[in-house]
Amino acid sequence: MNLFRDSWNNDRAYRRWRQRRQMANAPHFAFVLVALMVAVWAWSHKSSSLVHFSYPVPPATGSLPSEEAGESKVTVSLVAVNDGDTITVLDQEGNKMRIRLYGIDCPELEQFYGPEAKAATEGLVTGKRLTIVTKDVDPYGRTVALVYADNISVNATLINAGYAWWYKQYAKQETRFAELEKEARAAKRGLWAYPNPQPPWIWRREHPRE
Numbered sequence: 001m002n003l004f005r006d007s008w009n010n011d012r013a014y015r016r017w018r019q020r021r022q023m024a025n026a027p028h029f030a031f032v033l034v035a036l037m038v039a040v041w042a043w044s045h046k047s048s049s050l051v052h053f054s055y056p057v058p059p060a061t062g063s064l065p066s067e068e069a070g071e072s073k074v075t076v077s078l079v080a081v082n083d084g085d086t087i088t089v090l091d092q093e094g095n096k097m098r099i100r101l102y103g104i105d106c107p108e109l110e111q112f113y114g115p116e117a118k119a120a121t122e123g124l125v126t127g128k129r130l131t132i133v134t135k136d137v138d139p140y141g142r143t144v145a146l147v148y149a150d151n152i153s154v155n156a157t158l159i160n161a162g163y164a165w166w167y168k169q170y171a172k173q174e175t176r177f178a179e180l181e182k183e184a185r186a187a188k189r190g191l192w193a194y195p196n197p198q199p200p201w202i203w204r205r206e207h208p209r210e
């Protein structure tokens with residue numbers, strides 16, 4: 001009889017101990033669950049922003065144009081992405097070229113949304129067949145060009161995905177870029193999801209390079 005009572009008491013004590021342990025672990029479990037939910041939300045939010053890297057561009061904007069008088073069309077290979085609107089490439093003769101994307105202006109690397117713009121450009125051009133259509137050469141010796149990755153306009157895509165402004169000062173005739181920026185603003189894509197992003201030309205004026 002005493003043996004049965006001791007066994008019953010031990011079992012009851014074990015159940016109480018188990019209940020106390022489960023209650024003690026409950027806050028930890030809840031914390032882990034909340035952390036997991038936040039991580040999943042952050043991942044899905046980041047993934048949704050990456051969709052804009054391949055944001056569909058209207059055919060008139062995105063397809064590689066036929067060669068026009070005074071414009072040079074060259075197939076190149078990527079060396080590096082310097083920032084959102086500047087890349088370094090090699091031409092077919094092995095000459096290194098610094099390309100400034102024509103008609104757009106991305107935030108500077110030190111500026112808000114600058115690293116995101118660079119990452120967007122990397123996502124668009126890395127591992128792709130690149131073609132440039134030269135428009136001009138700037139005072140720094142960079143080739144100013146339209147860049148196409150697998151025949152899709154990188155310049156237009158960056159504007160339409162909210163990673164760049166239409167650079168009206170140097171591309172007034174590119175009204176298609178104005179329309180793409182207007183669409184990006186209305187949809188609050190990329191940097192347009194934030195209030196009053198500062199245009200990079202104003203940022204450069206306030207932060208002159210020494």
